[in-house]
Amino acid sequence: MDVFLVVLLVLSVVGSGVAGGVFYAFSAFVVQGLDRLEAADAARAMRAVNVTAVRAPLMLELFGTALVAAVVAVLALVAPGPETWWIVAAAAVYVLSVVVVTGGANVPRNNALAAAATDGPALAAAWRSFRPGWMGWNHVRAAGASVACALFAIALAIAW
Known part of the structure; x- marks a missing residue:
């Protein structure tokens, strides 16, 4: 495996590990x-977190890692080696559990929370509606990114 591919693979390990850590936190x-x-205050705080989350640091980390993972997977398929299927599996797990789940499950819940009325009872109801589903899908993201990290690390160990 050439140095460029090893560097991209290391970035995939680190990026998926950081993503897993963020979701785990x-x-x-x-x-x-x-x-x-109080439920309304929790909703207000989460709304503030969601506004600050959609900025370069987190977006670059999550989606930059997805891009690097996809590139590594394509390069591994073009020049197959014993690590190829570990890389492909890791990239697939990362993209599905982080990108697809974020866009399909967590972001719509964030948007619904953001759109809720601002009075206390409405915000409290929005929080109670938001939290269970958002947390369940966040667990999926945390586990998926962590599994992808482990798979990328195995691929790196094989390639090294």
Whole structure:
């Protein structure tokens, strides 16, 4: 495996690991911390988080990693080696569990929370509606990104 491909593979390991860590943090303590607030206040806080999340640092990390993973998978398929299917599996897991789940499950819930009325009872109801589904899909993202990281690491170990 050439140096360029190894560098991209290392970026895939790091990027998917960071994504898994971000999602894990939300599942393990951020949202649970918000649950200690009144429901309307939790909704307000999550709305603020969602506004700040859609900026270059997180978007570049999540979607830049998806792009690098896709490029690594294509390059591995063009010049197959013993690590090829580990790379392809890792890229598929990452794209499906992070990109597809984020766009198909978490973002629509974020948008619904953002669109909720701003009075306390409406926000409290929006939080109670938002939280279970959002958290469930966030667990999927955390697990998927972590599995992708492990698969990329296996591929790197094989290629090295």
